[in-house]
Amino acid sequence: MVNLEDLKKETKKILEEERVKYIIGYKRGSNGLMPVPAFIKNPEDVEKLIWDPACVYNLSRFLVDEKRRKAKEKKPDERAVGLIVKGCDSRALNVLLQEKFINRDDVYIIGVSCENTGIVDEKKLAKKLKGKKILKIEYSEKDNFVTTTEDGKTEISAQGILAERCLECRAGFPVIYDVFLGEKAKRKLDNPCKSLENIENLSGEERWAFWKEQFDKCIRCYACRSICPMCYCEECVVDTINYAVATDTTAEEKAQRIKWIEKSPVASENIVYHLVRAIHLAGRCIDCGECERVCPLDIPIRLLNKKLEKEARELFGYEAGLDPDQVSLISSFKDEDPDDFII
């Protein structure tokens, strides 16, 4: 079990020693159960930190913002950022390190284990509690969560209310860290891609109909892109030329840009957006599931990424985020790689 007091002690120590400029963790929000990201600079503020099964966010995304902010500063603080990460979040860090987007020195990693269970799915939990207002959720010694509602404490089985990704997670503990709290327990998984079963059993036409319906819903708010730690490109192909964000893009370079996709959120354009995103995440997505969680229209985006994750594993024996020194999926070639798709 992660002892919250230990977590506070560790973070306080590195803040006091001025090894990090600030720490990103979780704190209680003002709106119910779900915590909010906490940015802590003062050692005394570590008391605000919490750690419970509702700490769903992948905080590594903030490193993307941090890098941009730092690039603009004239005399940037070169110290690392302290970051509290779960197993999945740590794999995202590995991909960012692998792609040299961040340096290992840029981040001080405080790893926490998910106590052999995982984190909670807010929607599943609400359904389970049938409208009762939940005040608190905690890990229990067993594979249970302890929930506190107006009626008091109850222990419920974690299995039914875990986030989908946790049900398919093999390592509920960080693979890279500077300090680690909790236990390392490998999980036995019969099928790490169980969520794909239903959709893979559909015929081609049925699948197409399914996705067409899903993409029809999309309003292209780009929340999935904004939350994704891997979507850190300066410019995105789906943005229009005028929206180009790279500051010193010349007019000539802008004239070379291609309008791959129309702005309007219609099915044909939405499909291109989602497929481009999925393909660009092949071998990079570490399944933190944040894209799906933030989607206001409940599009099962995670299934697309999961499918590519499965293909990468089965065809090329590749898993994203396990090692910052491995060569990325797209740029690695082995003689044994299957090539039966080449005519």
Added chain:
Amino acid sequence: MKRTGVFICRCGINIAGTVDVEKVAKELYKHTGVVHSEDYIYMCSDPGQNLIVEAIKEKKLDSVIIACCSPTLHETTFRNAAKSAGLNPFQCEIANIREQCSWVHKDMEKATEKSIKITRSAVERVRRNESLEPISIPVTRKALVIGGGISGIQSALDLANSGFEVILVERSPSIGGHMIQLSETFPTLDCSQCILTPKMVEASKHPKINLMTYSEVQEISGYVGNFKVKILKKPTYVDPDKCTLCDECTRVCPVVVPNEFDIGLTGRRAIYIPFPQSIPATYTLDIKACPGLLPIACGKCEDVCEPNAIDFDMKPEIIEEEVGTIIAATGYDLYEKELMSEYGYGKYPDVLDGLQFERLCSASGPTMGKILRPSDHKEPKEVVFVQCVGSRDPELHCAYCSKICCMYTAKHAMLFKHHVHDGQAYIFYIDIRSGGKGYEEFVQRAVEEDGVLYLRGKVSKIFGDKGKLKVWGVDTLSGKDIEIDADMVVLAMATRPSKGAEELAKKLKIAIDKDGFLSEAHPKLRPVESVTSGMFLAGAAQAPKDIPEAVAQASGAAAKAITILSQERLYHAPTVAMVNVNLCTGCEMCVHVCPYDALSLKDGKVEVNEVLCEGCGTCSATCLRAAIQIKNLTPLQVHEMIKACLGG
């Protein structure tokens, strides 16, 4: 807006037979930016090229499209024509309407429609083409030849005699390759060693040839004209300058291992000279067989060596060299005999492979030229030769024909008869392939003069039976089962690429074919070139070959290498990758994926080495951020081409 001219080739009826070229010309004339459009019977002919030159001058064209055959054939022709009219050659592009259209379609109407689209998209591409200048690079006028068999020796000699420095690398302690193991050579039956050793001596004494035996190529980088090579020189632990070849060391060496030169028919010591005519003439201490270099382990050879030639402190050396061109002459090996267990190789000492039989026939061989059974040293009377062992067997072994076995088996049978006059030779064959000068006559001679019995069929099993080898086979001409009590069996094993050829191919970045032989750039028109420019192939490394063919290819490879070495400078296509540093995040994916090592990271951004870049575009396809693209084939150009194809 550019002023583009479009020229459509009829290619006789190659294109005009399926494509309405006049319609293509008419339709293209309507396309935006096209100010000239015509068709002609053969655009590549002189009058055809003149049409282009005249039109460029008259209509002040600044770009041209030739709709014709594949750019691999006539792109250079037309770019030179455009250049002669004062145009930058990179303002000329090809629309392939032959290989990609007329040759693969039958329906004229649809093929015409497709030709129009292909040509339109080429117009869209050339609209955004930049005028580029070729990249000029200097040439290192020195060659590397890998492999010291007959092919490598021949290539090295031809290059050296043309005045170029050559490094000849051989991984074993002596040059000579397989040819030095052979007894006599077909079809003239002249002694193999007698014709090869003069060449070996010439190569070793040649002032332009730097002979590096017991050495292996470790690493190759660079590009045509400027390769950097790292060669590992393995320690022989014997100083060749001091060694007097007194042979005292082998007499005291306590270790005996199978002798590679006699393919295990004899043994050799851990310290040895491969064969008497070895070049360089010196001993080598086989460290794998030696009990240990420390005097405490053995050290007997060092004790007896009077000139103190043995130096246990010798270390492997890495020698770095720069060369302009490379010839791979890595040769062949015989097929792994363990895979042919039904023929009892390894189980019965009197079942031999072709090379072992060569050693038995050889005057310098283990039996001093007497054909004797390895098991009991008796003269065999009945000898069965089996052809196509492992060859022409796509289900289980090699699909290809090993080419040399028909001839050498006939020779073996003949040599056997010459040694054992009262003996009988049987040859099991599938069919006889004796194409070559004097070859068919040679086979006939074996049958008529030496009474060799040819049996058309395969052998199913060979097994020991009362001191004999029972050979079960079938004669498919008479339909009868054949059973022969043989004294000796010789298997004509399939030839394979030599061990390590595959790893070397990877280092050289040259392709191998499905059987592991080094791939030529074009099976007919570029048979001695590899797909990587500046690297050439010689001998059996490319395919099974007999000696005259290997020598011819070796000389061909040398001539090809000279086309590079004789230049002051080489010119490299400028259609290379360029980086948009604003978009590059330095993720290094393109660096890993580049097959030419042309990309590197500098200050967190990718940098292109334009000399190394071949413009293949793999980087462009890999980059998630479209931060790297190929000049004159940018994503925007491709996008516009697709749009033109889709009719947009």
